[in-house]
Structure formats: C-alpha cells, structure tokens
Amino acid sequence: MQVLEQLEVLYNDPYAFARRQKAVGGKVVGITPMHFPEELVYASGALPVIVQESTEPVTAGLAHIFPNFCALSRSNVDAAVKGQLDFLDAIVISDMCLQIRMAFGIVSRRTKIPCIYVWWPPSYDAKRWLPTVLPRLERCKKALEDVVGRKIEERDIRNSIGVYNENRRLLREVYRLRREKPGVLRAREMQALVMASQLMPKEEHTAILRNVLAELEQASAHADGKARMFLSGHLCHRVSPEIVDLIEEAGIAVVGDDLYVGSRYYAAEVPTNGDPMEALAGRYFNPGVPCPTKGGGEGDWGEYLISSALESGAQGVISLLPRFCEPHMFYYPYLKTRLFEAGIPFTFVETEHETASLEGMRSRIQALVETIKEVRE
C-alpha cells in the first residue's frame, strides 16, 4: 500500500513530521513511553511525539550511559548528546521505569531542552493512587502552558480526548481487519502505521487511517499455508523492521500483537464524561493491555496474552524481549509456563539495538513454524 510505504520513512527518520511542524513555527513536545496521556500535550497546541529508538549505532552516548541499559535508553542519550533532539521545545519525562528516568535525567543535563518530570506509581489501584497522580498531572499541565505560552482550557482537553479516541478506534479497526484477513498487511506496515500515530498530527493520521481502512475492506487475505502468529513484548519501542521481515519470511502471517508500537498503544480509550483531567489520569490505571511495570494481581499479562492470542486465531506466540528490559525479563518465566500449560507453541527472541546477526533468530523462528506445522498435521 503506497501510503504505508511512505510512512515507513519513519523507521529511519522518526521526526520528519516534527521538523515539518517546526518549519511552520509550531511547537513540538517529546514524550517518553508508555502511558503518558498525550492528549494533554495535543490540547496545548504543540505536536506530541513519542521518543523513538534511532537506527544509528550508539557512539557518543557511550560516554554517558552504561551498556546494561535498554536500547531505547541508550539510543536516546546518544541522540541527545549528538544534538539530534534539540528541535524539541520540551520533553515530558513520564517515569514508569528507572532506565528511562535515568536516561532522560542524563538528557536533561546534556541538552538545553526544558524537561517536565511526571512520576507514576507502579500500580493499577486507582483508589489508592489517583490522589497522588492528579496533582502531578496538573503541575505538568501548568508546565506545558509555560512552554506553549497559553492556557490549556477544559474544552481543549475534551476536544483532544475526542480526537485521540477516534484515532485509537480506527487503529483497532485496522487491527481487526488484519486478524480477519491474515496477510493483508505486512508487519512492518502495521507497525509503521502505529508509529506514525505516535509521531504525526493526529487528524492527519486519522485521515490516513480512513483511506487505509477503505482499501483493507476491499482486500483479500493472502496467508494460505502460513503460520498465524501473535507478537508479544517490546513494551515501549518499535521492533526493528528487519526482525519483523525475518519473522514473515519464515512463513508467518502476524494476526495479533500486544506490542507498544501495536495494540498496546491504542487498546484503551479515555472516558468522555466527567472531569477530563481525572479521565486522563484514570486511563493510566486502565491501560487495556496489562503492563508489567505495574505490580499486583489486577493485570495479569499471562492471562491476557493467552486469551488475546487465542482470540486472534494465532497458532503460536513470539515473545520479543529487548535486552535488559527488566519488566519483561521478570515476567518471562511466568509467560513461558502459562503458554506451555495452554498448549500454545511459542519462542523467545531477545532483541538489541545493534543486532550483530539475525541467523540465530531465524533458526529459532523457523523451528517454531515447524512445530506449528507438526501440531497442525
């Protein structure tokens, strides 16, 4: 699909739309993943962009951050010290993980970009934590007003919630069609579509989504003989396009995912009734897809993964774990056990910023495809 090919430029140049915004005098505010309510930035009139992993090798950044930090952390410190984030008018450091907090603590010292820090509790328990979260979000709102030089009105936030909910709804429609018509979208296209939502003006993206949906409605599935797969993990940044290509080249059609640059990003909407700031804060406690940065029994990633994989018609699961991602590493033994008990074939793939060789990964994925074939036969 031509429009999606155009969006794939974002893999190598994630801030192309942000530069366009700057060129016409607009403001751009970077946001660290995963759950910050972007609606608040959009309501300020600035373009919200989720900071991304660069495709460049980490070089200058190595003098500032140790190699046992995750790819997203190292990549962003590297980009910052190279001056590649200087176009940002501000960064919202949304603290849900110490690696991101630490990396952007370094960014805040190594650049002149104003940083707005927001702390989040590692819990789903809104009753216990909403009183802590709300004043912090209010302070963030005030700081954003200082960045853009105008007050953020309640109607701005309500409008923003509506725009975002519509975008998420349409993304879920695309997700549904990919499930119903396996192979209709390549994995790298689907990911580029979600990544674009994190990086470009929402209305523009929503218009693209409508066109994509219209084409997909007419398209037919073409996944005969392919193993239907559910991709899981990569909690806060995209999967390398080379890796998703490799997965498909092994004879796989991706029919579902819980990736951050995937369904995790658009799973939950913000309620449109009640106080809009409370609604924005409340979404953190109801993210739609369980997030392993939070503890407690309320959100069980294992349960979710099994039910989502089965619902999508997937015959197997590939767990994509970015090296050094603590929330995912700690969950892995449990996910492995639960998938095994559920009789769902799976494999585990560790990803890195600089992938030395894809061959080991290819063998593992091919082995999974063979297992699925044996189960089918």
Added chain:
Amino acid sequence: MEAREVKRLASISQIGKVTDAFYDELRHAPENGKKVAWCGGYPTTFPILRAMDIAYLFEDVYAATAAARHKESKLQQVSADAGYLPEICSYARTTLGAAYFPEAEKAGADPYYLMPKPDFLIYADIGCSMLTSWSDAGRRHFKTPMFAVVTPYVWTKADEQDSIHDLTRQYGELVTFLEDMTHRRLDWDRLRQVMANVKEAITYRIGAMETAGRAVPSPVTFFDWAASIGGVNYAIGTPLGVELFRNINTEVEQRVARKEGALPEERVRLYWEGHMCWPYMRWWGDTLADLGVNIIAAKYTHGHFFHRPDLIDPAKPLESLAANSVTHLSYSIDLLAEEIMRLCRDYSIDAILCHYTRTCRIFPGPFFEVLDTVSRKLGIPGTFFEGDVADASFFAPEQARTRVEALVETVLARKADVAQA
C-alpha cells in the same frame, strides 16, 4: 604481596552471631505462630513489622549475605533453571532461587537455602522500579498478597516534602494492610517504643560514621561499615540494635581519641560510589589495604539505612519512616551529585571509585554524570570498575586492581605536585 593488617572494629564481630540468630528465628517463625513477610527494597517497613510481631525475610540482604558467604551460586542456578535471565538483578535471582528451591533437594540442603514461605510480600521502592517486577514475580510464584510502599522520585528539592507527605499516607495504608493480613490491631505505643530504639541506634550509627569520616587517619574501613548494616537489617528497633551501635560508636570514639587509624598507612581516601561487591568484599579489603587506600564514605552505607535520625520523632512514627524513605536513590542526578560533593568535602576525599554493577541499573545510572560534576567542581578524579552485587562471574579481579592502582597513582602524583608547590 602480604596483606597489610587492617584493624577491624571488635564491636562489629557481634553482627555475625546476630545474623545467624535472626535466620534461625525466621526459620522457626511459622511453628511459633508468626506470620512471615518477604520484604524487598528497603528496611523502613521493618519497625512496623517488628511492632506487630511479624517475622520478615529482607530479600536484598538475604542475597547479599548469601554472596558474602559464597552461598549464592546454587540459588542463582535454581532461578536460572526457572527461566530468570542472567541480566536480571543478581539480588533478585538469588532470592528467587530460595523461592523456587526444589522440594526434592531440601533434605540435607544448607539451612540457609531453606526459608519459610511468605504469607504476604511487601516491598519498599526508594527509587528502583525493578523492585516492582521482582516482587510481582514473587507474588505470582507464591500466590500471596503484595503491598508496595513507593517513594515518589525527587526531581527537584521542592519535590521532597511532597514525597514525604505521600509516603506518610502510604505507611498508614501499610498498617491497614498488615492489620488485615494478621487480623490484629497495631499497638501504636509499641511502635513508638520501636521507633525510639530506631532513633537511638541510628543516632549512634550515623554519629560513628561522621566521627570516623572526619578523622585523619580514619579509624574504620568501609568494610566494617558494610558489615554494620547487618545490625540495621537484623536488629533495628530492638534494644540489641541500640547496644550494637552504641558499642560501635564507643569504639570509634576511643580510636579517634588515640589517633588510631584502621590501616597501617592511610595514603589515599576514597569515596565508593555504587552498590557493594559482596562476593569479593574480602578481596577488596585486602587489595585496598595493600595500596594504603581507605574508603571513607559511600552512597550505600552513608546515604541509606535510616540515614536521617534527626528526622525521626518516635511520637510520629509514620512521618519518621516516610522521611527516612527519601534517600540518595530517590534523588535526581543533580541532587545526588550535590550530596556526594558534600561527603567528599566533609571527609577530605581524594578520589571516587565507582562500582559498575553489571545487573543493577539504578546505582550505576548516574556515574558518568556524577564523576563529571565532581571532577569539574572539586577537582577530584575518579574511575570505575565492572563487577556485580551478588554475581561473582561479572567481576575480574586483576582488571579492577589495575583500575584502582592507576587511580591511586594519579592521586599520589597530584599530592606530590601540591607538596612541591
């Protein structure tokens, strides 16, 4: 080379016995009708547990003690067999090894591996989000309730009171959680007495460290301070804890009065930045003594474990616990660098040695920035070596020795230049 004789504090030797007695009592807690909590992160929840007669396993220190006693590799193998990757915090992997320890291997196993199962889990996160993932893994394994006390990170100094206020609320909620778990009410008078003991013990502890840090030569090595943490973790809030730290303080004061240094010759005074290197503590003690190096202060020992006795008011236990839950790990890099510079100035530090812990991110995260700031503002050099808190496989002794030797040479050359000028 013959290791130079280091004068260890005699009063520290009591801690080994206290440690053994603690684990012995813990192992028998269920049969004595006590509830057992497994606690991660930080010991500020312990006074409440003690006041409610709840036995606890401090997961971090269980792992540290295992590593210091070279019992960690079996436990780490058990957690690896369960699927926990080697890049995970080695404290977590060690304690999860105790959680997953195979029933079939329990007969005849080292008693240290046989900890009673928890009735519930508690963790106190003072800045390390990994603790949520770790405790939640324990919760899934044991299928028990879990409660978190989490310090809102202090990005600017203005956030500090806000964090303490929020933590006070959280400690109140912890009391409710524990009352639900035990079906007993907390005796607040008892908690106030425990807090009075905490304040007295910690006042001695911090006082002893300050006295020793200001003395030249220092009468104590870092390794005694590290060992003394056992007194906090295993005896905090008890009369025994008070006695332990009173004895340490008295011994330090006596040594200072006699101008007695811990090393035969104190040539260089270091600040240790980062976590401990528990499997190699003896090696470090011997190596540094050979070089005439004494570590005078460290973030781990001086910035943690009830580091603010002045903020403990026994009449306000929850507020006191909250105030002591904001530590160096809760601070932004700017605030942390200020704290480290204060210690460097107060204790006449010559250089900084950073321990890049391979499986820990919260401690080494700010190293480069801290070294840069301290070097620019105070002219103090620094270096780092690679190792780990509890996984010996990440440490290469000769590489570490070379790094320290180079740092010592730099410091001595500078001192010589200053003397000549």
